[in-house]
Amino acid sequence: MSLRPIALSSDLSRLRNEGYDLDIRGGFLLVRNVPYVGADRTVQRGILISRLDLSGDVTNKPGDHVAYWTGEHPCHSDGGKIRAIENSSTPQVLCDGVSADHTFSAKADYRDYHHKMTSYIARITGEATKLDPDADARIFPAIPADECGGPFKYVDAASSRAGISAVNGKLAGQKVGIAGLGGTGSYVLDLVAKTEVAEIRLIDGDVFSQHNAFRAPGAPTLEELQARPRKAVRLSEIYSNMHNGIIVHDAFLSEHNLALLDGLDFVFVCIDQGAAKRIVVDRLTANGTPFVEVGLGVLLTDGQMGGIVRVTSSTPATRGIAERHISFADDAAANDYTTNIQIAELNALNAAMAVIQWKKMVGIYRDTGQAVYTGYAIAPGEIANEGAE
Amino acid sequence: MNAPHRNEDIKTVTIIINGRPKTIPKNDDLTFEEVVALAFENPPTGDGIQYTIQYSRGQGNKPTGAVVEGQSVKVKDGMEFDVTSTNRS
Numbered sequence: 001m002s003l004r005p006i007a008l009s010s011d012l013s014r015l016r017n018e019g020y021d022l023d024i025r026g027g028f029l030l031v032r033n034v035p036y037v038g039a040d041r042t043v044q045r046g047i048l049i050s051r052l053d054l055s056g057d058v059t060n061k062p063g064d065h066v067a068y069w070t071g072e073h074p075c076h077s078d079g080g081k082i083r084a085i086e087n088s089s090t091p092q093v094l095c096d097g098v099s100a101d102h103t104f105s106a107k108a109d110y111r112d113y114h115h116k117m118t119s120y121i122a123r124i125t126g127e128a129t130k131l132d133p134d135a136d137a138r139i140f141p142a143i144p145a146d147e148c149g150g151p152f153k154y155v156d157a158a159s160s161r162a163g164i165s166a167v168n169g170k171l172a173g174q175k176v177g178i179a180g181l182g183g184t185g186s187y188v189l190d191l192v193a194k195t196e197v198a199e200i201r202l203i204d205g206d207v208f209s210q211h212n213a214f215r216a217p218g219a220p221t222l223e224e225l226q227a228r229p230r231k232a233v234r235l236s237e238i239y240s241n242m243h244n245g246i247i248v249h250d251a252f253l254s255e256h257n258l259a260l261l262d263g264l265d266f267v268f269v270c271i272d273q274g275a276a277k278r279i280v281v282d283r284l285t286a287n288g289t290p291f292v293e294v295g296l297g298v299l300l301t302d303g304q305m306g307g308i309v310r311v312t313s314s315t316p317a318t319r320g321i322a323e324r325h326i327s328f329a330d331d332a333a334a335n336d337y338t339t340n341i342q343i344a345e346l347n348a349l350n351a352a353m354a355v356i357q358w359k360k361m362v363g364i365y366r367d368t369g370q371a372v373y374t375g376y377a378i379a380p381g382e383i384a385n386e387g388a389e
Numbered sequence: 390m391n392a393p394h395r396n397e398d399i400k401t402v403t404i405i406i407n408g409r410p411k412t413i414p415k416n417d418d419l420t421f422e423e424v425v426a427l428a429f430e431n432p433p434t435g436d437g438i439q440y441t442i443q444y445s446r447g448q449g450n451k452p453t454g455a456v457v458e459g460q461s462v463k464v465k466d467g468m469e470f471d472v473t474s475t476n477r478s
Contacts, residue, residue, distance in 0.1 A: 182478050183478065185478060271478065272476055272478055274439070274476060277476075294478050295441070295475035295476050295477060295478060296475055296477050296478070297474045297475035297476065297477060298473065298477075299407055299473055301407055301409065302408065306408050307471055307473045307475075308441050308471045309475075310441060310455075325441070325455065325457060327439050327441060327474060327475045329438060329440075329474040329475075329476040330436075330437035330476070338474045347478070375441065375455055375475075377443045377444075377469075378471075379469065380445035380446065380469050382445040382453045383453070384443050384445075384453045386454060386455050
């Protein structure tokens with residue numbers, strides 16, 4: 001049965017967010033892993049079950065005060081049965097795959113399923129905590145995503161716990177591209193993979209080399225590096241652990257394949273090469289696609305490093321101003337004053353700045369600054385914003 | 390040396406560019422190109438060369454900002470500039 005009622009019902013969401021191990025089976029609500037005291041005075045784990053009354057996948061007020069239990073009959077810490085909740089103890093099959101050994105009855109006017117389940121758990125687990133102070137039904141289980149919805153392999157419990165699922169839902173259905181998967185692009189993916197977008201299109205034709213390992217998220221093994229994986233393919237494999245919408249294009253962008261940028265709602269431009277960036281920016285401009293372009297420049301002077309980490313946000317409304325801040329500097333013109341210094345924390349910062357700008361554009365973050373250019377100068381530690389005014 | 394009092398008449402400010410102090414005449418507006426020239430002894434120009442300029446501790450109404458080609462900025466003693474090609478990702 002669908003777990004949709006958990007997301008749609010505030011009492012069930014609350015139970016989940018507090019860390020209870022919930023399941024719904026054939027019209028029953030199950031809380032697994034509830035600690036209790038067995039007759040031998042050891043702490044064990046059982047399943048507390050209630051009939052679940054729903055209207056359109058949303059819970060009603062519980063229709064009865066009865067609960068079911070899979071496991072031994074829970075005891076007090078001294079090993080004596082908890083008589084106060086005892087009811088019939090005839091084993092019964094409640095639905096396919098769910099059977100109960102005991103029935104409990106603690107009469108009360110339960111407001112909702114959170115009230116009902118936590119009231120029973122307090123009585124049952126309260127005895128267990130006398131023997132083991134760490135006994136707790138709130139185990140925060142890993143939750144597989146519902147078959148019927150969402151781009152994730154498992155539920156975004158961070159958003160639901162924080163109560164920001166609705167605001168983060170503004171990204172639902174978006175198709176996002178990441179052009180270039182160097183240090184910054186790979187950190188962008190790390191962050192975008194944790195959002196509800198429908199598609200993340202990865203475009204890079206490079207090999208993941210040893211130096212890349214030192215400015216990308218995660219920690220590849222020596223053997224992984226020796227296999228010389230393709231950047232886009234490798235990242236797709238890793239982040240598909242979590243996100244269903246990752247699509248790989250193992251290719252460098254050129255005039256022959258710019259169509260890879262078409263049909264996207266947003267693009268992160270994380271390309272080093274000025275000439276390639278030029279045609280990408282032109283294509284996105286022609287398509288009317290909003291994008292954020294990233295870039296960092298670090299110089300080593302007198303044994304210390306300094307420089308700028310910046311993002312440029314370009315929408316149809318800000319193209320002109322944005323254009324002046326985008327760096328089309330190219331390796332072909334490399335000179336004593338251009339360096340290839342990149343450091344993981346600066347790549348990560350640049351990626352975080354880019355993702356924050358994107359989330360401002362879609363209205364997840366408030367954007368009173370309306371910055372087109374946002375740059376962090378490392379030495380003074382100051383952020384400069386140049387806006388659309 | 391033969392006219393020290395004249396040197397004192399020339400008011401200067403010290404600004405920091407890419408971590409190094411530079412002394413320049415006071416009340417000067419610096420253009421984009423002038424900042425680049427202060428940052429690098431022989432800055433190459435032309436296709437494929439581009440710099441980002443960002444400053445801090447500048448004039449009161451806009452102490453922090455970026456300067457793009459065609460713009461200039463009023464300087465102040467202690468003002469700090471970073472000038473780099475921000476094309477790495």
